[in-house]
Amino acid sequence: xxxxxxxxxxxxxxxxxxxxxxxxxxxxxxxxxxxxxxxxxxxxxxxxxxxxxxxxxxxxxxxxxxxxxxxxxxxxxxxxxxxxxxxxxxxxxxxxxxxxxxxxxxxxxxxxxxxxxxxxxxxxxxxxxxxxxxxxxxxxxxxxxxxxxxxxxxxx
Amino acid sequence: xxxxxxxxxxxxxxxxxxxxxxxxxxxxxxxxxxxxxxxxxxxxxxxxxxxxxxxxxxxxxxxxxxxxxxxxxxxxxxxxxxxxxxxxxxxxxxxxxxxxxxxxxxxxxxxxxxxxxxxxxxxxxxxxxxxxxxxxxxxxxxxxxxxxxxxxxxxxxxxxxxxxxxxxxxxxx
Numbered sequence: 001x002x003x004x005x006x007x008x009x010x011x012x013x014x015x016x017x018x019x020x021x022x023x024x025x026x027x028x029x030x031x032x033x034x035x036x037x038x039x040x041x042x043x044x045x046x047x048x049x050x051x052x053x054x055x056x057x058x059x060x061x062x063x064x065x066x067x068x069x070x071x072x073x074x075x076x077x078x079x080x081x082x083x084x085x086x087x088x089x090x091x092x093x094x095x096x097x098x099x100x101x102x103x104x105x106x107x108x109x110x111x112x113x114x115x116x117x118x119x120x121x122x123x124x125x126x127x128x129x130x131x132x133x134x135x136x137x138x139x140x141x142x143x144x145x146x147x148x149x150x151x152x153x154x155x156x
Numbered sequence: 157x158x159x160x161x162x163x164x165x166x167x168x169x170x171x172x173x174x175x176x177x178x179x180x181x182x183x184x185x186x187x188x189x190x191x192x193x194x195x196x197x198x199x200x201x202x203x204x205x206x207x208x209x210x211x212x213x214x215x216x217x218x219x220x221x222x223x224x225x226x227x228x229x230x231x232x233x234x235x236x237x238x239x240x241x242x243x244x245x246x247x248x249x250x251x252x253x254x255x256x257x258x259x260x261x262x263x264x265x266x267x268x269x270x271x272x273x274x275x276x277x278x279x280x281x282x283x284x285x286x287x288x289x290x291x292x293x294x295x296x297x298x299x300x301x302x303x304x305x306x307x308x309x310x311x312x313x314x315x316x317x318x319x320x321x322x323x324x325x326x327x328x329x
């Protein structure tokens with residue numbers, strides 16, 4: 001699917017105010033049961049070593065400057081994968097006063113600051129199943145086909 | 157456990173333990189029967205009443221009103237898969253699926269739109285409910301009211317007119 005993600009992905013796990021459910025599922029992906037290292041996925045401790053930033057949570061205003069700093073610190077080509085309902089669309093907190101409502105609000109802010117992100121990917125779920133994240137990695141590497149499609153239905 | 161195991165011994169232990177890793181993307185996922193995934197809206201049953209929109213906690217389902225259409229929009233990226241909409245739908249148009257493989261590179265893949273036609277008011281051609289909803293009401297209550305084809309404003313107007321006529325002793329038609 002993407003040329004950026006062909007090699008092993010080293011991911012940095014960035015919690016931006018989520019409830020920790022998605023974070024627990026990320027750790028579950030790295031256990032021997034669903035072994036994400038089959039696809040070369042490895043968790044790193046600094047964004048400077050990372051290819052991919054796994055972003056969970058609706059991005060609270062308190063966390064926003066740190067999130068921008070972390071994304072800026074990742075070397076290019078940098079990819080952001082928004083995880084969970086909160087990361088993709090803001091979830092339950094999409095219109096509250098203390099969050100910017102998911103990754104789409106972040107995209108505008110990054111453009112204003114001049115931080116280039118080469119690709120955004122989206123993995124919905126509340127919380128994401130470990131299989132959903134494995135499937136996402138496989139889709140982004142082009143191993144399995146994409147399943148979701150936008151639909152416009154007409155009620156006659 | 158502190159003693160160092162030789163490779164041959166390790167192999168024996170490993171072969172006894174077997175392999176736990178699931179070959180998931182090429183294999184069946186581990187889903188329990190009560191797992192809740194994304195929903196699907198049947199456009200042949202939906203009447204566009206908006207009961208699901210009221211019930212949806214994160215506003216993943218939204219009604220967008222245009223001049224002559226009502227659009228029910230479902231954004232999977234915000235859905236928390238609580239299936240409240242499935243419970244409240246009066247016609248059973250919403251069904252829950254066990255689908256969770258929703259990864260995408262394009263956010264527009266996550267939208268589902270159901271487009272309804274608006275019923276037109278006979279008098280002023282103003283706004284009203286969807287056509288499907290009027291049919292639903294007529295089906296539920298066999299008495300067909302004469303103001304069914306009017307918009308809420310015209311109904312209110314005609315009701316006030318009839319009350320005024322009665323008060324002043326005029327003959328209502």
